Amino acid sequence: MATVLLLAEHDGETLNVSTARAMRCAMALGEVDVVVLGAGTDGVAEQASRLEGARRVLHVDRPENAHPVAAVMAPQLASLASEYDVLLAPSSTFGRDILPRVAALLGVPQISDIMEVIDERTFKRPIYAGNVITTVRVPGDCKIIGTARIASFAAVAGAQAPAAVESIQVEADLPTDTVWIGLEASGGDRPDLQSANRVVAGGRGIGSKENFDLIFRLADRLGAAVGASRAAVDAGYVPNDMQIGQTGKIIAPDLYIAFGISGAIQHMTGIKDAGVIVAINKDGEAPIFEAADIGLVGDLFQILPELEKALGD
Amino acid sequence: MKVLVGIKRVIDYNVRVQINREGTDVVKEGVKMSINPFDEIAVEAALRIREAGQADEVIVATIGPGAAQQQLRTALAMGADRAILLETDREIQPLAAARALMKLVEKEQPGLVLLGKQAIDDDANQVGQMLAAQWDRPQATFISGLDLSDGKLKAVREVDAGLETVEVSLPAVLTVDLRLNEPRFVKMPDIMKAKRKPLETIAFDSIGIDMPPQLENLGYEAPPKRSGGVRVDSVEALVAALNDKGVL
Missing domain, CATH: 3.40.50.1220 (TPP-binding domain)
Structure with missing residues (x-):
């Protein structure tokens, strides 16, 4: 069975529901480990460990991971992905920013916006603003790197007995020439647009x-x-x-x-x-x-x- | 500083895309082609940087068939200084495109590379990030604002949670979102002038990239259609219909 590494999306405190949706896609591809890149994110790792389908959680907790900077996260993921057949992320702005950078480091093509898994190497994805659906196959022994279109997958439950959380170190040179300044969120108490019923x-x-x-x-x-x-x-x-x-x-x-x-x-x-x-x-x-x-x-x-x-x- | 802008020739966004009878491709014969709208915004952003005195030259580049010269000429008419076509009739997917652009980056040494955040044909949203990885330089994707001073660039990114601001050192790769600017209209005299601007054509196969694996396309199909709905004529009937569907 293929091994899948799923990149968790979070805001430092809470796991984003996009992760639970992408997990549904990941489970169709093999046995899933979830990776949490963060700083002081034990709580997020714990939430990830309760996701249905999580075999274990890899937690890379370091100050550089305090914000989602693609240039910083991509080398860590490229290093971790070497142990896996598949690297998957939600197709949110978070996943879309980071994953192509990882794919380029590994020298493999990326499948964007997977909407359906046909078999372990074949996927459906929308093109032309969703007016055409194309079926693509990843060639040969290429590692599979893709983003899951989150509206196409129902979220898995988040209440399983917690999987093991492993704190790990990743050997990678991290650049310092991108500085995260801030996030202006419109926020409010209303339900989140992407998870609301x-x-x-x-x-x-x-x-x-x-x-x-x-x-x-x-x-x-x-x-x-x-x-x-x-x-x-x-x-x-x-x-x-x-x-x-x-x-x-x-x-x-x-x-x-x-x-x-x-x-x-x-x-x-x-x-x-x-x-x-x-x-x-x-x-x-x-x-x-x-x-x-x-x-x-x-x-x-x-x-x-x-x-x-x-x-x- | 030079600014390099990558553009792509795509089916015009107003065209209703059709799949051919065999389901092996979309119909491209006799269909209006244009600059990818996101890329047009990238060209405009580059021109504004030059007009503000922060860049000396705007180079626009594309990968595609000979006919893609039309889109380069349009970018030249907007105000770009010169153009490069990496000519090929093959389908070039994002990783190969990023490697090809990297060759141009090595040759031209730009301080900034601008691209649309995605092309409206394959909707891949990958090339900018992949180029930044090859180049080992910072990236700011999906930007709707930028402020350049002292070799640092502040970019406002449209992300799911709101507006994120990052500061990147140059050189860097930026991919632009729709609200960054409104591209200028091209005037007739500019179209004439653009004909005399340099446009260099280089065979894609001669630039010497290590050709990466590409995804195999197995076919194209129309998305499932939603079945027709009902019309109601009052709020009362609307509420009743919602109750019928069990969604209230």
């Missing part, structure tokens, strides 16, 4: 930053996360980390409600794994209606408060 999103049709409050109110009523189209982010209504789509976040909630989003191909790429898609738009010809399970044509400024009230009863 329900998402309410707004597009250019919302019209202003102030009007977006209507979206937030409905989301709070539903216990939903809030997202946006690229147009709404470009217009400055909401910050970039709320963007859904090809160049934003790919999401797979049970329920997705889109207000004033026309449904550009790039946006649809980000939502097509949703369970139920609801579209509300004043333009009955908007392309989003082609993919919507439930469509309602009308003025969202009337519909939003009405819906909020209807759900409150």
Whole structure:
């Protein structure tokens, strides 16, 4: 059986759900060890050890790993990967930043955004903004390096009896010419967009930053996360980390409600794994209606408060 | 300082991509081709750095067929100083592309290399990171802001958690995201002027890279279609439909 090393994503305290999703993909490929690169991250390693499918956890705890700097993490991963047949990471901005750097150090191609494992060397992945699916095979005895498209895999449970956590040292020269300065997170108490069961999103049709409050109110009523189209982010209504789509976040909630989003191909790429898609738009010809399970044509400024009230009863 | 910008010729983003009947490729005959939109933003960023007096020359390079000269000419019309085509009709995947760009880096010694964060055809999102690894230099990917002074570059990166800022020493590799800038429109006189700018063509096979293994393409298919939904005409009916689906 193949051995798989799965790179854990975390913020220093909490394991990101992208790791549990990528684990589902990793388990289809072989026996999985999870590697946590961090600084003072015993808690994260412990969470990783409880992931279903984790055989053991490798914890590389050193000050240089305090922030996810690709140039620092890649040489460590290249060194660790030599013992494994497969190196996998979630296809989040974290994984997408680091893994190609590792692949280049090892001189092997990378499979980006694995959406399905066909066999141990063959995978499906989306191209052309998800409008085409291609099947690719990794040649010969090449090591397999890939990122798992997180919306394509359900998260594994995180409650197994803890696997062994091994603190390890990695021999690697780490560069110092990248300095991590800071992270400006829009944060808030709302559910995380990529793991929420329900998402309410707004597009250019919302019209202003102030009007977006209507979206937030409905989301709070539903216990939903809030997202946006690229147009709404470009217009400055909401910050970039709320963007859904090809160049934003790919999401797979049970329920997705889109207000004033026309449904550009790039946006649809980000939502097509949703369970139920609801579209509300004043333009009955908007392309989003082609993919919507439930469509309602009308003025969202009337519909939003009405819906909020209807759900409150 | 020289700035090297890597661009790719891709099917224009407005084209609805079709798969051929055999499922062996997407249809590229008679389809409008353009500079990858992310790469166009990279060209614009390089031009602004030069216009701010922080670079002397902007070199734009691509890997592809002879027809990719069109995209290089467009970049020259935007304002790049000269262009290099590494010509090949073969499919060049990201690792081979990164190794080829590394050859240009060795030859041109740029202080900065700019690329789009991904090409909208293969959506791989790999070349910049791979080049940075080959070069053993810092990378800042998915950037939406940059500030250059005293040989240090501060970049704002669009990451899932928000906006991250990093400072990198030069030389470095940057990959750009959509909100970094809005590329300028090319004017007619600039197109004429671009015809006289130097465009060097080098056979890809002559640059002497160690050709890495490439992924084998086994076929292409359309994504599964979502089945048609229903239209409702009131909020009341919407709530009822949501209840029917069991998602409330």
